[in-house]
Amino acid sequence: MTRRSRSPRPAGRAGRLQRLRPWLLLACGVALAFGLASFFLLDARVRAQFGQTQWRLPAHVYTQPLELYPGAALTPAAVRAHLQSVGYRAVERVAEPGQYRFEGARLQLHTRAFHYPDGPESAQRLEVRFAGDSIAAVTGPRGASALARVQPQRIGSVFPGRQEDRLLVRLDEVPRFLLEGLIAVEDQDFRDHAGIQPSAVLRALLANLRAGRTVQGGSTLTQQLVKNFFLSPEQTLGRKFTEALMALSLEWHYSKDQILAAYLNEVYLGQDGRRSIHGVGLGARHWFNRPVSELQLHEAALLIGLIKGPSWYHPREHPERARDRRDTVLRVMARMGVVSRERARAAMRQPLGVVSRDEVRLAEYPAYLDLVREQLGRDYREEDLRSGGLRVFTWLDPRVQRAAEAAVDGRHGGLGADSGLQVAAVVAERDSGAVLALVGDREPRRPGFNRALSARRPVGSLIKPVVYLTALRRPDDYTLASRVNDDPLRVELGGGRTWEPQNHDDEFRGEMLLIDALVDSRNVATARLGLELGLDAVGRNLRRLGVAPARTLVPADLLGSLSLTPLQVTRLYQTIAAGGFDAPLRTIAAVHDADGGSLRRYGLSVEQVLPATATFLLGHALEQVAERGTGRALGWLLPDRRVAGKTGTTNDLRDSWFAGYDSRHVATVWVGRDDSAPAGLSGSAGALRIWADMMRRIPAPARPPQVPAGITWAHIDPVTGLQVSRQCPDSRRLPFIEGSRPARTRGCGGVIGGKQS
C-alpha cells in the first residue's frame, strides 16, 4: 500500500527508486528471513537448553550419616557436634524438623527428611537416651524403639575450582511468602504478562532518563532468568532485543510455575571463595544454614533483597545496608498483601539471623577427596562429576577424621615441634574395608602431596607378618611354638656380595619360639625363617594380601626394604585383621543422580585370600606384639582396649610406622621426612604414639576375635615349645591348627630353663 501510494512521484527519483526496488525488497526479505531465522534459532535454543538438564551442578559429596542406635559409642558432645555441622538448631521446645534439645543425658530431636543412599526417609521425632559414653535407647513418638540417623554433612567438591553451586529445590518446598514476596518485589505482574512488559520497560526508561543513570531494571522475572540463563551480562540494545525474544519464547513453551522454579534455582545470591552461590536452596543454606523450607519470614525477605546485589547488600560485611534492604522488602510484602502489616513489623524487629561463614563453609578433606576422585574416576567421566549434579555418598566418618587430624596435630604432642616431620594416616572399617579417614599431610586441610596415597616408603618390620604367615600356612612344618634361630646369619648374594642382617639391639638370642621372634621383631630369626620358606613363597603371600611387588624379592625385602604406601599397608593389614578376608578399601557407598535416582550402590564384597586358621594364629601373635612386644606401650596408652599390630622402623630411623587393628578398625600411621633423612623416631616412638592417640579417640568394643573352626589350644613350655600341663608356672596357652599341636612332654619340660616343678 505504502509503495503504491508513493508511485506517482517525480520521474527522476521514481526511476531511481524503480531501479532500487528489487534491492530494497531483497534487503527487506533478507532482514525478515534473518529475523525469523534468529527467532527460530533462539526459540530452538530456549527449548533445547531449558528443557534438558538445566543446571550445571558440581557433584555433591557427602560424609556418612550419623547412626543413632542403642549401644553406639557416641557421647552427647559427639552427637551435638554432628547436629551443628548439619545446621540443626538448639531450641527450648522441639516442634519442627531440624531442631533439638539436650536435657542432661536426654536428647529431644526432630530429624529432617533426607534422601539417603538406600532411599528417602521422612522427618521423625525422636528421643535419645545416653548412658555414659554411649547411647542407651532411641525411641520414637509412641515410645517404640526407632531406627534413626541424622543426615550426612556435605563436604568440599571433588573438583575444586571456580564453579557455580546450587541445591535444587522444588516449588512445593519453598515457603509461600518467599514466592509471593519475590513476585511482589521483582515483578508484580508476573502471573499475567507474556514474558515482557513494555509498560514496565517504558516506566524504567523514563525513570532512568530522569535520574541520568540506571535506577530501574524493568525486566520481568522471565527476562532476568533469560539473561542469567542464556546470555552474558553485557547490556546492549541488541542484547535487550534477544532477551525479549527469548523471554517470549520461554513463556510460550513453559508454564509460569516452571519459569518461577527455574528462577528460584538460578538466581545468584552470593559468593563463597571461588564457589558462587546460586538458587534459594543453597542461598538458604549459605546464609542461614537451613533448608529453604525452614526459612522464616525475615530470612526469606533478606534472601529476596539480596537478589538486587549480593555483594552490595552482603549481610556479613554490610549488615546495616542488608537490614535496610530486608525491611524495604518486608514493607513491599505488606503493601502488596503478601503478609499482614503486623507480621512484617514483627519480622523487622528480628535480627538478620545470618550464620557465620565458618558454620557453612564446606569442610575440606583434600586427602580423602583425592581417593574419592580416583575411585569415582573408574566409573564416571570428569564432565559428569563437574556438572552432572551427581550425589556421591562416601564412607568418610567426620568423627574418625577429626580424631586422626587431632592425633597428628603437633600441638597435641603428635609430631612435636619438628616442622620437618611429615605424617600420613589411614583408618578403615576392619571387615568392610570402608575408608573412614585419611590424612596425607601434617596440616591435614592443606591440599597437595598426599602421602597416604602417594608416598612409597620402605616398610621395615611391617612386612614381617607376611613371612610368619607363610610359615603358619604350613602347619605340618611350623606352628607358633616352632623353634627358630636368631644366631648370626650370613647370606651369599652372588657376585662376591654378602648380606648379614643385624637385630635392632645388636644382639643374637639363639633359639627361640617362632611367636617370640615376631613379638620381639627379631630381624635375623625372621630372615633365616624367610629364606628357609623361600622368597617365592613369601612373595606369593604378599600378592595374596593385595601387594604386587614391582620386582622379584631379594633377601633384604624380608626385613622390609620393600616400599609401600600407607594405603597399601592398610590393605595388607585389613586382610589379616579380618581373618583372611580381603575387602577393597573403598570410599564410595553409593552414587545418585541429581533427581535422587540410584545410579550405583557399591555393595559389600569380600574375598577370602587366606585360610582363617593360619590368619588367626598370626593375629594372636600380633596381639602379643601389642601386649608384650615392640608395641607394648599400647598397654598403657590404650588400656582396656583389645588391639593388635606391628611396628616398623627403617635403617637410621628414617621411617616410623605402625599398622594395627581393633575389633572394628584397621589403621596405619607413617611418620618420616619427605627427603628420607633420618627422622630420629622408631616405630614404637613416633607412629605408635600417634596411632594410639588416634584410636583412643575412636572407641570400639573390646571383643576377642572369633576363633574359627579348626583351632585348638595347648599349653606350651616357652623354651622347648613342647606341650606341658597347664599347671606349669611359665606355660603359655597358644592356638594351633588342628593336628599340629606339638608333642606332649612329662613334667614342665623346661630342662634348659631349669624350671621343673
Next chain:
Amino acid sequence: MNARAILWLPLAGALAAAGCATAPEGPMDADRAEPAATTVEEDGTVRHSVPNRAVALLWDRAERARKDGRIEDALGSLERALRLSPDDPVLWSRVAELRLRQGEYAVAENLAAKSNALAGEQRLLRYRNWLLIAEARERRGDPEGAEQARAEAEQYGGP
C-alpha cells in the same frame, strides 16, 4: 530354575534352625524394659538374636524387602545392620544368599565363607553356609567343588 526352587526350601529350614541355635546375646543397651531383641517371621520359624533393637528393626525391614523381591533394598538394610554389628554371622549369611540370588556367585561364596568364619559353634548356620557355597559353585560350573562343599555341609548335619 527347579533346582534353585528346591534349594531355597532346605536353606530356609536350615536358617530357621540355625537361628534357634544362636545363643541369645543380651541387649547391649541398658534398656531392660524392652523385650529381648529378637525377630520372628510370620510363620514363626526364623529367629535371629541380635545385639540391639536397631539391628532387629533393620533385619525386619530387610525381610520385608526380600519377600517383596526388592533385593537391593534388602541388601541395603542388611549392610546397614552389618555396620552396627559386623560380627553377626547370620547377617553375613543372608547377604550371601541375596547375592547368590543376584547371580553374583563368587561374591556369594566368599560372603558365606565369611559367615562361617564368624559362626563359632553355630553348626546349623555352618550347614546352611556350606549349602550356599555348594550352590554358588554349582552355578559357576564347578561340580566337584560343589560336591566338596556338600560333603562339608553334611559334617554339620541337616535340619
